[in-house]
Amino acid sequence: MPRTSDQPDIRERLLAGAADVLVTDGIDGLTVRRVAEAAGRSTMCVYTKFGSRRGLIQGVFTQVENDLAAVLRKAKPVRGSNPLGVASAYRRFARQHPAAYALLFEHPIGALDLDESARRDAIARVVALLAETGANEPVAALATMHGLITIERTQPPPAGGWETFFLRTVERTMATG
DSSP, X not given: OOOOTTSOOHHHHHXXXXXXXXXXXXXXXXXXXXXXXXXXXXXXXXXHHHSSHHHHHHHHHHHHHHHHHHHHHTXXXXXXXXXXXXXXXXXXXXXXXXXXXXXXXXXXXXXXXXXXHHHHHHXXXXXXXXXXXXXXXXXXXXXXXHHHHHHHTTSOOOTTOHHHHHHHHHHHHHHHO
């Protein structure tokens, strides 16, 4: 079928289908067959555009990383602080897109058949974005942010709620390093 101007790029349709699968089925449901079905394409399209399931996962990983970076770049200051704005946007992304966040930072990278450098690069990108905003100790800030998100998923909220606790704790980390 000839490509028309209103037909979305097949690769983009497959990535959008993969995003849908992440939401509905999680990382373990991210199979070539499920992505093809979600995108309304054949499995051959996945293999043609990505070469393999590993290539598909790498494409999804890169897309999610780019999505997170875009969210962080658009972050508005919180209490007059650009670094706190990024921290707040990071938490919001993790809460609104738990499967995508898990793909980037939690799921065992070896189980995804990806090289460890993919995760290191994603972490380095967030650290760089924090540093660009003037965050003191951006690595410590990211470690604190990630740890707090992990705890938030499993524990009842502290007095004042998670958002307040999260921002206050991250702010202290950035202030003291």
